[in-house]
Amino acid sequence: MNKNQNRKEQLFSFIKFLIGWPISAVAIFFIGKIILSQFNLVKPYIKIPELFPFIAGVVCFILFYFGRAFVFKKLLEEKGHSIEFKEVSFLWGLSELKRFVPGNIWSFLGKAFSFSKKGVDNKTIISLIFQEIGLFIMASFLLSLFSIQFILPYVFSIHTYSIFAIPLITFSTFLAALIFIFNKDFFNKSKFRFLKNFLPSFSPYTNFVLLFITVVSLFLFGLGTFLTIASVVYLPVNFILPLIGFFVLSLFIGFLSFVTPMGLGVREGIISVGLSQILTLQLAGFASIFARIVLILSEVIFILLATFWKNIKASKFLKIENYIKNHLHKTILIFMFAVYVMYFSETSFLRYDNFFTGRFDLGNMDQAVWNTIHGRIFKITDPNGTDIISRLSFHADFLLILISPLYLIWSHPKMLLLLQSVVLGFGALFVYLISKNVLKNKNISLAFSFAYLLNPSLQFSNLYDFHPVTLATTFLLGAFYFLKEKKYLWMLAFLILASLSKEQIWIIAALFGVYLFFIHKKKLIGTLIIVCSLSIFYYLIVKIIPQVRGGEHFALSYYSDFGENPLAIIRNIFLSPSKIIETLLHKEQLIYLIRIFFPLGFSSLFYPIILIFALPDLFINLLSNNSQLRQIYYQYTATITPFIFISGIYAVVIVTKRFPKIPFRLFTWYILTAAILGAYYIGPLPGSKNPSISMFTNQLPQKETIEDFLDTIPSKFSIAATNNLGSHLSRRQKIFTIPVGIDKADVIVFLLNDSFAQPSLKAQIETAEKMKKDKNYIKIFEQGDFVAFRKVK
Numbered sequence: 082m083n084k085n086q087n088r089k090e091q092l093f094s095f096i097k098f099l100i101g102w103p104i105s106a107v108a109i110f111f112i113g114k115i116i117l118s119q120f121n122l123v124k125p126y127i128k129i130p131e132l133f134p135f136i137a138g139v140v141c142f143i144l145f146y147f148g149r150a151f152v153f154k155k156l157l158e159e160k161g162h163s164i165e166f167k168e169v170s171f172l173w174g175l176s177e178l179k180r181f182v183p184g185n186i187w188s189f190l191g192k193a194f195s196f197s198k199k200g201v202d203n204k205t206i207i208s209l210i211f212q213e214i215g216l217f218i219m220a221s222f223l224l225s226l227f228s229i230q231f232i233l234p235y236v237f238s239i240h241t242y243s244i245f246a247i248p249l250i251t252f253s254t255f256l257a258a259l260i261f262i263f264n265k266d267f268f269n270k271s272k273f274r275f276l277k278n279f280l281p282s283f284s285p286y287t288n289f290v291l292l293f294i295t296v297v298s299l300f301l302f303g304l305g306t307f308l309t310i311a312s313v314v315y316l317p318v319n320f321i322l323p324l325i326g327f328f329v330l331s332l333f334i335g336f337l338s339f340v341t342p343m344g345l346g347v348r349e350g351i352i353s354v355g356l357s358q359i360l361t362l363q364l365a366g367f368a369s370i371f372a373r374i375v376l377i378l379s380e381v382i383f384i385l386l387a388t389f390w391k392n393i394k395a396s397k398f399l400k401i402e403n404y405i406k407n408h409l410h411k412t413i414l415i416f417m418f419a420v421y422v423m424y425f426s427e428t429s430f431l432r433y434d435n436f437f438t439g440r441f442d443l444g445n446m447d448q449a450v451w452n453t454i455h456g457r458i459f460k461i462t463d464p465n466g467t468d469i470i471s472r473l474s475f476h477a478d479f480l481l482i483l484i485s486p487l488y489l490i491w492s493h494p495k496m497l498l499l500l501q502s503v504v505l506g507f508g509a510l511f512v513y514l515i516s517k518n519v520l521k522n523k524n525i526s527l528a529f530s531f532a533y534l535l536n537p538s539l540q541f542s543n544l545y546d547f548h549p550v551t552l553a554t555t556f557l558l559g560a561f562y563f564l565k566e567k568k569y570l571w572m573l574a575f576l577i578l579a580s581l582s583k584e585q586i587w588i589i590a591a592l593f594g595v596y597l598f599f600i601h602k603k604k605l606i607g608t609l610i611i612v613c614s615l616s617i618f619y620y621l622i623v624k625i626i627p628q629v630r631g632g633e634h635f636a637l638s639y640y641s642d643f644g645e646n647p648l649a650i651i652r653n654i655f656l657s658p659s660k661i662i663e664t665l666l667h668k669e670q671l672i673y674l675i676r677i678f679f680p681l682g683f684s685s686l687f688y689p690i691i692l693i694f695a696l697p698d699l700f701i702n703l704l705s706n707n708s709q710l711r712q713i714y715y716q717y718t719a720t721i722t723p724f725i726f727i728s729g730i731y732a733v734v735i736v737t738k739r740f741p742k743i744p745f746r747l748f749t750w751y752i753l754t755a756a757i758l759g760a761y762y763i764g765p766l767p768g769s770k771n772p773s774i775s776m777f778t779n780q781l782p783q784k785e786t787i788e789d790f791l792d793t794i795p796s797k798f799s800i801a802a803t804n805n806l807g808s809h810l811s812r813r814q815k816i817f818t819i820p821v822g823i824d825k826a827d828v829i830v831f832l833l834n835d836s837f838a839q840p841s842l843k844a845q846i847e848t849a850e851k852m853k854k855d856k857n858y859i860k861i862f863e864q865g866d867f868v869a870f871r872k873v874k
Contacts, residue, residue, distance in 0.1 A: 141305030148298025227326025440807020680759025
């Protein structure tokens with residue numbers, strides 16, 4: 082009996098050994114064979130990928146695998162097995178690698194034998210594998226909804242699928258998701274009882290969280306596929322969500338194809354057919370195979386990273402690992418910050434490179450900073466004329482002086498764009514700290530930070546050139562955080578930085594003084610802040626700016642309905658409540674308010690006291706006769722956004738006190754849901770309803786040639802340029818904006834593709850044509866829509 086037992090144990094050990102590294106080695110052989118065979122197919126078309134989307138795609142793929150491993154870890158935890166994530170990642174990844182060996186059973190056996198070493202019995206492993214498959218299928222269904230417009234045209238007419246099929250499929254999928262989440266005893270008495278094996282058998286909330294994590298990981302797969310293909314083949318960015326859904330659908334169908342490992346060949350065929358709607362069939366086939374190769378290589382990188390992570394024993398690395406483990410929320414916050422900064426820096430740079438930025442306003446800011454660092458403090462060329470004037474003629478944004486030393490590092494407008502993205506991204510940290518201070522909960526604090534970075538008003542202001550006041554969003558958040566922490570010197574520092582970004586922010590600074598006086602009972606410092614802030618505001622608006630400008634502040638004309646000077650306007654606003662109410666109830670004003678409050682689920686309105694800080698700019702925007710101030714596409718919400726979030730944070734406190742039975746985690750999911758919906762319906766990101774993607778889809782073919790020519794123009798020359806060239810030529814003392822200054826400039830340059838050109842694009846084209854025939858000018862360069870002239874002296 083003992084001999085038979087020993088033989089069984091030896092056989093079992095041999096099988097375990099066989100399923101271990103030998104099968105993994107065989108899997109690696111097949112991986113190499115797959116890559117080599119497919120590489121020969123793509124070799125004729127391959128080019129050097131664009132670095133940024135390619136690396137981003139690989140990172141997404143790696144995160145996809147880590148996400149799936151994390152789901153398996155959570156499944157194990159729910160069954161009472163606490164195994165470190167790095168251990169689960171290694172064992173899960175190595176098991177998944179075995180699916181490349183013909184016969185998909187190897188990956189299942191690999192999981193069973195690998196996790197049995199950690200004390201997990203085979204019955205539990207089999208159960209978890211089924212549940213993992215169920216989560217994968219349900220998440221794939223949900224994400225595949227994005228791909229309806231790629232799939233249904235093959236089945237229905239456009240009218241049929243848009244009116245009937247889409248609502249039916251969407252409703253059915255969400256109903257299935259609800260059954261999946263609330264599945265307890267649902268299939269017990271059904272003839273489809275076998276389906277229960279694929280359903281997670283935990284609480285509805287746990288099932289929801291597991292499904293959510295699976296959806297996120299699969300979304301990263303779809304995004305990684307899009308970015309990878311887009312690095313070598315043009316894909317329309319406005320189709321990013323449908324394509325992500327379609328790539329996930331192709332993965333799902335490949336997953337169900339047990340004939341080949343991971344649907345090899347099946348998925349490529351589906352992608353090829355789908356992409357043939359927007360690419361040639363040849364290119365679509367290349368794209369599908371290229372994405373497959375990169376995915377496989379990314380999986381190998383994932384396994385190598387998991388192996389390295391599991392086996393590393395270096396003390397410094399272990400300290401970092403322990404820090405991340407003990408500060409997971411901050412680590413995620415840093416990651417979100419990094420993603421935000423990279424995307425918006427890259428996007429802002431693309432806007433600049435393709436001449437979407439202009440003299441108004443990036444060029445004006447760049448010239449003020451460039452002049453300052455060269456000793457001509459706060460000087461610019463009059464944007465509406467040809468004289469050299471002080472920037473103070475328009476705004477008291479002295480912050481430009483403080484940031485001018487950055488041009489000693491990199492004297493370029495892109496430095497301002499980079500600074501703007503970094504500072505705005507940093508605001509997420511203050512949102513997190515304020516929320517943690519008030520709510521004492523890291524999860525909801527992270528949700529508020531995520532909502533902040535996803536906020537449409539913030540993102541639009543980040544994209545629209547550079548404005549010092551945009552930085553005030555973060556500075557005001559910092560000031561409020563230090564106010565809460567009673568670190569008043571730091572509060573003053575951030576408050577001064579914010580106030581130096583634009584003149585009216587001194588009113589907000591005064592309100593901080595009021596808060597200190599009444600709430601913190603700091604009457605002396607509160608009084609000093611109120612008096613100093615209001616005095617500075619008064620002298621800037623009534624005395625200094627008019628004196629430098631030689632007339633009233635230019636923005637006063639926006640409020641001519643209320644008076645002709647600052648004091649009359651303020652007085653009439655307070656004395657005309659009916660007129661104010663009538664103005665605030667206009668459709669345009671209401672839409673503006675909805676766009677501001679919707680991305681946080683209108684939660685800010687439940688605690689309106691903090692919104693008092695936002696009232697100065699809210700009234701400035703709402704009462705103005707300039708409709709641009711009521712758009713979220715510019716910088717005019719910069720000082721409103723921080724208090725929307727602070728009010729939203731305090732609103733959670735109010736609601737939880739009134740309704741203590743509402744689970745706290747419900748607020749977290751509410752904030753996340755509102756943020757995602759706000760980003761989709763209002764925001765500028767690719768995949769939203771009205772994305773700001775012209776920098777991706779409408780790139781200027783001659784941009785490098787034009788930029789090279791512009792760089793050859795000496796800075797000592799005065800230039801008259803169309804607005805879209807202004808930010809590329811503003812590092813000089815004299816730059817004029819066409820039609821102004823043509824007769825005074827040494828060089829005149831046109832880029833005739835701006836639909837917002839002044840006085841009109843047609844007029845600019847006519848002017849350029851006339852100059853070609855004018856003997857007083859010599860055409861020195863022309864390519865496409867760009868033409869340059871030199872004035873004959």
